[in-house]
Amino acid sequence: MPELPEIETIVRGLAPHLVGRAVCTVRVREPRLRERIAPDFARALVGREIHSLARAGKTVVAGLDDGLRWLVHLGMTGRLTLQGADVAPRPHDHVEIGLDDGRCLVYNDVRRFGRLVVVAPDAVAAEVGLGLEPLGEDARPDVLAARARRRRLSVKAFLMDQRLLVGIGNIYASEILFHAGLRPWRRAGRLSLAEWQRVVAATRHVLEDAIACGGSTISDYRDGFEGFGSYQLRHAVYGRAGEPCVRCATRLRSRVIVGRSSFYCPTCQR
Protein backbone atom coordinates (compact mmCIF):
# COMPACT_ATOMS: atom_id res chain seq x y z
CA MET A 1 0.00 0.00 0.00
CA PRO A 2 1.62 2.98 1.29
CA GLU A 3 4.29 4.28 -1.00
CA LEU A 4 6.02 7.65 -0.95
CA PRO A 5 2.94 9.82 -1.68
CA GLU A 6 0.85 8.11 0.98
CA ILE A 7 3.56 8.38 3.64
CA GLU A 8 4.21 12.00 2.68
CA THR A 9 0.49 12.73 3.06
CA ILE A 10 0.35 11.09 6.48
CA VAL A 11 3.44 12.98 7.67
CA ARG A 12 2.29 16.37 6.39
CA GLY A 13 -1.10 15.86 8.00
CA LEU A 14 0.10 14.63 11.36
CA ALA A 15 3.19 16.79 11.84
CA PRO A 16 1.40 19.94 13.12
CA HIS A 17 -0.51 17.78 15.62
CA LEU A 18 2.40 15.67 16.85
CA VAL A 19 5.43 17.96 16.92
CA GLY A 20 5.82 19.34 20.42
CA ARG A 21 3.54 16.68 21.93
CA ALA A 22 4.79 14.34 24.62
CA VAL A 23 4.04 10.61 24.79
CA CYS A 24 2.22 9.76 28.02
CA THR A 25 1.22 6.15 27.48
CA VAL A 26 2.04 3.32 25.11
CA ARG A 27 -0.19 0.28 24.82
CA VAL A 28 0.94 -2.62 22.67
CA ARG A 29 -2.06 -4.88 22.13
CA GLU A 30 -0.40 -7.09 19.50
CA PRO A 31 3.40 -7.14 19.24
CA ARG A 32 3.51 -9.79 16.50
CA LEU A 33 4.15 -7.67 13.42
CA ARG A 34 6.53 -8.75 10.62
CA GLU A 35 9.19 -8.15 13.24
CA ARG A 36 7.98 -8.51 16.82
CA ILE A 37 7.73 -5.16 18.60
CA ALA A 38 10.65 -4.99 21.05
CA PRO A 39 9.88 -5.48 24.77
CA ASP A 40 11.40 -2.06 25.56
CA PHE A 41 9.46 -0.24 22.83
CA ALA A 42 7.04 1.37 25.27
CA ARG A 43 9.85 2.38 27.62
CA ALA A 44 11.68 4.06 24.73
CA LEU A 45 8.67 6.26 23.93
CA VAL A 46 6.96 7.08 27.24
CA GLY A 47 7.95 10.52 28.50
CA ARG A 48 9.57 11.49 25.21
CA GLU A 49 8.61 14.63 23.35
CA ILE A 50 8.23 14.40 19.56
CA HIS A 51 10.57 17.01 18.10
CA SER A 52 10.05 16.30 14.42
CA LEU A 53 8.04 14.21 12.02
CA ALA A 54 9.37 13.43 8.55
CA ARG A 55 9.25 10.90 5.74
CA ALA A 56 12.24 8.89 4.54
CA GLY A 57 11.39 6.58 1.65
CA LYS A 58 8.26 4.73 2.73
CA THR A 59 9.03 5.19 6.44
CA VAL A 60 7.62 7.69 8.93
CA VAL A 61 10.47 9.05 11.06
CA ALA A 62 9.69 10.74 14.37
CA GLY A 63 12.59 12.54 16.06
CA LEU A 64 12.48 12.19 19.85
CA ASP A 65 13.84 14.59 22.46
CA ASP A 66 16.52 12.11 23.52
CA GLY A 67 17.94 12.10 19.99
CA LEU A 68 16.61 8.67 19.01
CA ARG A 69 14.29 8.07 16.06
CA TRP A 70 10.96 6.27 16.11
CA LEU A 71 10.39 4.56 12.76
CA VAL A 72 7.00 3.43 11.48
CA HIS A 73 6.79 1.31 8.33
CA LEU A 74 3.23 0.54 7.29
CA GLY A 75 3.86 -2.60 5.25
CA MET A 76 0.89 -3.30 2.98
CA THR A 77 -2.09 -2.44 5.17
CA GLY A 78 -0.78 -0.29 8.00
CA ARG A 79 -2.57 2.87 9.15
CA LEU A 80 -1.28 5.53 11.49
CA THR A 81 -4.17 7.71 12.59
CA LEU A 82 -4.85 10.32 15.23
CA GLN A 83 -7.91 9.56 17.33
CA GLY A 84 -9.81 11.47 19.95
CA ALA A 85 -9.66 10.57 23.62
CA ASP A 86 -10.96 7.20 24.84
CA VAL A 87 -12.12 5.66 21.58
CA ALA A 88 -12.93 1.96 21.69
CA PRO A 89 -10.24 -0.22 20.09
CA ARG A 90 -11.20 -1.56 16.68
CA PRO A 91 -10.06 -4.79 15.08
CA HIS A 92 -6.35 -4.72 14.21
CA ASP A 93 -5.59 -1.69 16.40
CA HIS A 94 -2.22 -3.06 17.51
CA VAL A 95 -0.56 -0.09 19.22
CA GLU A 96 -1.97 3.01 20.92
CA ILE A 97 0.21 5.99 21.74
CA GLY A 98 -1.44 8.34 24.25
CA LEU A 99 -0.40 11.98 23.94
CA ASP A 100 -0.29 14.81 26.45
CA ASP A 101 -3.24 16.56 24.78
CA GLY A 102 -5.45 13.56 25.49
CA ARG A 103 -5.46 12.31 21.93
CA CYS A 104 -4.23 8.94 20.80
CA LEU A 105 -2.07 7.92 17.85
CA VAL A 106 -3.19 4.47 16.74
CA TYR A 107 -1.28 1.92 14.65
CA ASN A 108 -3.71 -0.40 12.86
CA ASP A 109 -2.56 -3.13 10.47
CA VAL A 110 -4.72 -5.97 9.14
CA ARG A 111 -1.90 -8.05 7.67
CA ARG A 112 0.70 -7.11 10.30
CA PHE A 113 3.50 -6.59 7.78
CA GLY A 114 4.41 -3.25 9.34
CA ARG A 115 7.29 -2.42 11.62
CA LEU A 116 7.64 -0.15 14.67
CA VAL A 117 11.13 0.38 16.04
CA VAL A 118 13.20 2.97 17.91
CA VAL A 119 16.76 3.36 16.65
CA ALA A 120 19.80 5.65 16.85
CA PRO A 121 19.88 8.38 14.18
CA ASP A 122 22.88 6.90 12.40
CA ALA A 123 20.92 3.68 11.83
CA VAL A 124 17.99 5.32 10.07
CA ALA A 125 19.45 5.27 6.57
CA ALA A 126 20.12 1.54 6.65
CA GLU A 127 16.65 0.85 8.04
CA VAL A 128 14.89 2.96 5.43
CA GLY A 129 16.92 1.82 2.42
CA LEU A 130 20.07 3.37 1.09
CA GLY A 131 18.62 4.56 -2.21
CA LEU A 132 18.14 8.11 -3.42
CA GLU A 133 15.05 10.14 -2.58
CA PRO A 134 13.28 10.34 -5.95
CA LEU A 135 12.21 13.94 -5.30
CA GLY A 136 15.66 14.95 -4.07
CA GLU A 137 18.38 16.87 -5.90
CA ASP A 138 20.51 13.75 -6.37
CA ALA A 139 17.95 11.80 -8.39
CA ARG A 140 19.24 13.08 -11.74
CA PRO A 141 19.14 11.21 -15.07
CA ASP A 142 22.92 10.86 -15.24
CA VAL A 143 23.08 9.53 -11.69
CA LEU A 144 20.41 6.90 -12.31
CA ALA A 145 22.04 5.94 -15.61
CA ALA A 146 25.33 5.45 -13.78
CA ARG A 147 23.68 3.27 -11.14
CA ALA A 148 22.05 1.17 -13.85
CA ARG A 149 25.21 0.70 -15.89
CA ARG A 150 25.87 -2.87 -16.94
CA ARG A 151 22.93 -4.10 -14.88
CA ARG A 152 20.42 -6.47 -16.40
CA LEU A 153 17.48 -5.90 -14.08
CA SER A 154 14.27 -4.44 -15.50
CA VAL A 155 13.62 -0.72 -15.19
CA LYS A 156 10.58 -1.53 -13.04
CA ALA A 157 12.69 -3.58 -10.64
CA PHE A 158 15.18 -0.72 -10.63
CA LEU A 159 12.53 1.83 -9.62
CA MET A 160 11.22 -0.43 -6.85
CA ASP A 161 14.60 -1.42 -5.39
CA GLN A 162 14.94 0.56 -2.15
CA ARG A 163 18.74 0.30 -2.39
CA LEU A 164 18.59 2.34 -5.59
CA LEU A 165 15.60 4.64 -5.04
CA VAL A 166 13.47 4.84 -1.91
CA GLY A 167 9.71 5.24 -1.76
CA ILE A 168 8.50 3.80 -5.07
CA GLY A 169 6.36 0.65 -4.93
CA ASN A 170 4.23 -1.37 -7.28
CA ILE A 171 1.52 1.19 -8.03
CA TYR A 172 3.75 4.15 -8.77
CA ALA A 173 6.32 2.13 -10.71
CA SER A 174 3.63 1.21 -13.24
CA GLU A 175 2.30 4.78 -13.37
CA ILE A 176 5.78 6.30 -13.77
CA LEU A 177 6.70 3.97 -16.63
CA PHE A 178 3.47 4.79 -18.44
CA HIS A 179 4.24 8.50 -18.22
CA ALA A 180 7.83 7.82 -19.29
CA GLY A 181 6.63 5.76 -22.26
CA LEU A 182 8.77 2.75 -21.33
CA ARG A 183 7.78 -0.90 -21.12
CA PRO A 184 8.40 -2.12 -17.58
CA TRP A 185 10.61 -5.07 -18.52
CA ARG A 186 13.16 -2.97 -20.43
CA ARG A 187 16.68 -3.60 -19.08
CA ALA A 188 17.70 -0.67 -16.91
CA GLY A 189 21.28 -0.87 -18.12
CA ARG A 190 20.20 -0.37 -21.71
CA LEU A 191 18.17 2.83 -21.34
CA SER A 192 19.55 5.91 -23.08
CA LEU A 193 20.21 9.12 -21.20
CA ALA A 194 17.18 10.62 -22.95
CA GLU A 195 15.08 7.74 -21.60
CA TRP A 196 16.43 8.30 -18.08
CA GLN A 197 15.47 11.95 -18.46
CA ARG A 198 11.92 10.81 -19.19
CA VAL A 199 12.00 8.48 -16.18
CA VAL A 200 13.11 11.27 -13.86
CA ALA A 201 10.56 13.74 -15.25
CA ALA A 202 7.76 11.17 -15.02
CA THR A 203 8.78 10.21 -11.48
CA ARG A 204 8.59 13.81 -10.28
CA HIS A 205 5.37 14.47 -12.12
CA VAL A 206 3.58 11.35 -10.87
CA LEU A 207 4.78 11.53 -7.26
CA GLU A 208 4.05 15.25 -6.91
CA ASP A 209 0.61 14.83 -8.46
CA ALA A 210 -0.12 11.91 -6.17
CA ILE A 211 0.97 13.89 -3.10
CA ALA A 212 -1.29 16.76 -4.18
CA CYS A 213 -4.14 14.21 -4.32
CA GLY A 214 -3.36 12.81 -0.88
CA GLY A 215 -2.11 9.49 -2.26
CA SER A 216 -4.00 6.51 -3.69
CA THR A 217 -6.68 4.65 -1.74
CA ILE A 218 -7.10 1.23 -3.37
CA SER A 219 -8.58 -0.46 -0.34
CA ASP A 220 -6.75 -0.05 2.94
CA TYR A 221 -4.89 3.23 2.76
CA ARG A 222 -6.13 6.10 4.95
CA ASP A 223 -4.33 9.32 5.83
CA GLY A 224 -3.51 10.37 9.39
CA PHE A 225 -7.13 11.36 10.01
CA GLU A 226 -8.74 8.35 8.33
CA GLY A 227 -9.31 10.30 5.12
CA PHE A 228 -9.10 8.80 1.63
CA GLY A 229 -6.61 9.64 -1.08
CA SER A 230 -7.89 10.39 -4.57
CA TYR A 231 -4.98 9.69 -6.89
CA GLN A 232 -6.45 6.26 -7.71
CA LEU A 233 -8.92 8.22 -9.86
CA ARG A 234 -5.95 9.45 -11.91
CA HIS A 235 -4.24 6.10 -12.35
CA ALA A 236 -3.54 5.72 -16.06
CA VAL A 237 -2.67 2.01 -15.98
CA TYR A 238 -2.50 0.48 -12.49
CA GLY A 239 -5.34 -2.01 -12.06
CA ARG A 240 -6.75 -1.18 -15.50
CA ALA A 241 -5.84 -4.23 -17.61
CA GLY A 242 -8.42 -4.65 -20.35
CA GLU A 243 -9.53 -1.04 -20.24
CA PRO A 244 -8.70 1.42 -23.02
CA CYS A 245 -5.58 3.55 -22.68
CA VAL A 246 -6.45 7.13 -21.74
CA ARG A 247 -4.05 8.38 -24.40
CA CYS A 248 -4.53 6.03 -27.38
CA ALA A 249 -7.47 3.73 -26.48
CA THR A 250 -5.42 0.55 -26.95
CA ARG A 251 -6.43 -2.17 -24.48
CA LEU A 252 -4.11 -1.99 -21.48
CA ARG A 253 -2.33 -5.16 -20.45
CA SER A 254 -0.83 -6.64 -17.31
CA ARG A 255 2.15 -8.89 -16.91
CA VAL A 256 4.04 -10.22 -13.91
CA ILE A 257 7.54 -8.77 -13.60
CA VAL A 258 9.77 -9.93 -10.76
CA GLY A 259 6.76 -11.36 -9.02
CA ARG A 260 4.51 -8.31 -9.10
CA SER A 261 1.68 -7.40 -11.45
CA SER A 262 2.64 -4.65 -13.84
CA PHE A 263 0.28 -2.66 -16.00
CA TYR A 264 1.17 -0.99 -19.27
CA CYS A 265 -0.04 0.26 -22.63
CA PRO A 266 1.51 -1.77 -25.46
CA THR A 267 1.21 1.21 -27.81
CA CYS A 268 2.33 4.16 -25.66
CA GLN A 269 5.16 2.30 -23.94
CA ARG A 270 8.13 1.03 -25.95
Add this chain to the structure above:
DNA sequence: CGCACCCCCTGCCGGC
Protein backbone atom coordinates in the same frame (compact mmCIF):
# COMPACT_ATOMS: atom_id res chain seq x y z
C1' DC B 1 23.72 -10.76 -10.42
C1' DG B 2 18.79 -11.36 -11.14
C1' DC B 3 15.04 -13.83 -10.41
C1' DA B 4 11.91 -17.61 -8.97
C1' DC B 5 10.10 -19.24 -5.03
C1' DC B 6 9.38 -19.52 -0.24
C1' DC B 7 7.90 -17.01 4.17
C1' DC B 8 5.35 -13.46 7.19
C1' DC B 9 -0.70 -12.33 7.71
C1' DT B 10 -5.71 -11.34 6.86
C1' DG B 11 -9.47 -10.35 3.79
C1' DC B 12 -11.88 -10.33 -0.38
C1' DC B 13 -13.41 -11.98 -4.74
C1' DG B 14 -14.59 -15.19 -8.33
C1' DG B 15 -15.34 -19.86 -9.73
C1' DC B 16 -17.28 -24.16 -8.96
Add this chain to the structure above:
DNA sequence: TGCCGGCAGGGGGTGC
Protein backbone atom coordinates in the same frame (compact mmCIF):
# COMPACT_ATOMS: atom_id res chain seq x y z
C1' DT C 1 -24.59 -21.34 0.16
C1' DG C 2 -19.92 -22.61 1.12
C1' DC C 3 -15.38 -23.84 0.27
C1' DC C 4 -10.99 -23.06 -2.11
C1' DG C 5 -7.51 -20.91 -4.77
C1' DG C 6 -5.58 -16.67 -6.15
C1' DC C 7 -4.44 -12.19 -5.29
C1' DA C 8 -3.35 -7.72 -2.68
C1' DG C 9 0.29 -1.44 -1.68
C1' DG C 10 5.47 -4.34 2.05
C1' DG C 11 10.07 -6.77 2.73
C1' DG C 12 13.40 -10.69 3.66
C1' DG C 13 15.70 -15.16 2.90
C1' DT C 14 17.46 -19.07 0.08
C1' DG C 15 19.10 -21.22 -3.86
C1' DC C 16 19.82 -21.73 -8.79
